[in-house]
Amino acid sequence: MARITASVYTSHVPAIGASLDLGKTQEPYWQPLFKGYDFSKQWEQENKPDVVFLVYNDHATAFSLDFIPTFAIGTAAEYMPADEGWGPRPVPMVKGHPELAAHIAQSVIQDDFDLTIVNKMDVDHGLTVPLSLMFGQPDEWPCPVIPFAVNVVQYPVPSGRRCFNLGKAIAKAVASYDEPLNVQIWGTGGMSHQLQGPRAGLINREWDNAFLDKLISDPEAAASIPHIDYVREAGSEGIELVMWLIARGAMSDVNGGSAKPTVKHRFYHVPASNTAVGHLILENN
Numbered sequence: 471m472a473r474i475t476a477s478v479y480t481s482h483v484p485a486i487g488a489s490l491d492l493g494k495t496q497e498p499y500w501q502p503l504f505k506g507y508d509f510s511k512q513w514e515q516e517n518k519p520d521v522v523f524l525v526y527n528d529h530a531t532a533f534s535l536d537f538i539p540t541f542a543i544g545t546a547a548e549y550m551p552a553d554e555g556w557g558p559r560p561v562p563m564v565k566g567h568p569e570l571a572a573h574i575a576q577s578v579i580q581d582d583f584d585l586t587i588v589n590k591m592d593v594d595h596g597l598t599v600p601l602s603l604m605f606g607q608p609d610e611w612p613c614p615v616i617p618f619a620v621n622v623v624q625y626p627v628p629s630g631r632r633c634f635n636l637g638k639a640i641a642k643a644v645a646s647y648d649e650p651l652n653v654q655i656w657g658t659g660g661m662s663h664q665l666q667g668p669r670a671g672l673i674n675r676e677w678d679n680a681f682l683d684k685l686i687s688d689p690e691a692a693a694s695i696p697h698i699d700y701v702r703e704a705g706s707e708g709i710e711l712v713m714w715l716i717a718r719g720a721m722s723d724v725n726g727g728s729a730k731p732t733v734k735h736r737f738y739h740v741p742a743s744n745t746a747v748g749h750l751i752l753e754n755n
Contacts, residue, residue: 565615657713
């Protein structure tokens with residue numbers, strides 16, 4: 471059977487992708503950030519997944535304000551990098567895993583989560599920046615990716631508890647797939663940032679690191695954080711962190727396992743284009 475072996479959490483700031491694409495990673499502003507992912511790229515080489523289930527939010531490329539699915543799973547065989555207004559990122563096409571994606575959709579919908587099935591879409595920086603941070607700049611991505619888009623752009627957005635429970639349903643779905651696949655689940659977005667209004671530029675180091683602590687050792691508490699706390703403490707875009715709870719909900723310790731996951735890497739850096747960058751790798755035991 472397939473198994474979720476690890477969860478990865480990372481911010482997906484668009485300026486990180488631009489820095490990579492323009493060869494600015496060694497500039498003083500960017501160097502400390504990219505150094506924080508050196509371990510991660512090596513870890514991925516040593517723990518290469520068969521499939522990555524990547525939770526992210528679309529930024530008005532595949533979807534618009536005309537059509538906003540709360541949860542959307544990509545079931546296509548391939549996804550092209552999206553043109554977000556300045557041309558597509560010069561990164562490889564993303565190969566999907568239609569069979570596993572369809573299986574997860576079937577299982578999760580039968581578990582009473584309503585998913586939107588997407589058979590064709592382009593993927594923006596929310597998905598491609600995490601791939602670049604974890605895999606570097608290869609000619610092709612090392613494994614198939616299942617895109618899973620969450621609406622955290624237009625209210626109402628799903629609760630942290632709903633996302634956490636959805637992660638549990640995804641873990642159940644993966645475990646029932648009849649092929650011995652090593653699956654990693656990634657939660658992306660955040661951390662604290664606000665891009666507009668009087669609080670534009672807000673970063674809350676203390677709150678961010680407390681969230682990381684909860685995510686590791688007390689995910690139930692993290693899942694109970696109300697929306698107003700994200701907005702008040704982490705800024706209007708801090709609500710993206712609910713997507714991390716989908717990945718955390720898929721880990722074995724909250725699905726009947728007895729052992730807490732192993733923290734393989736933890737990193738925090740500010741700022742990256744007015745955003746706090748958080749990163750975490752947890753391995754199932």
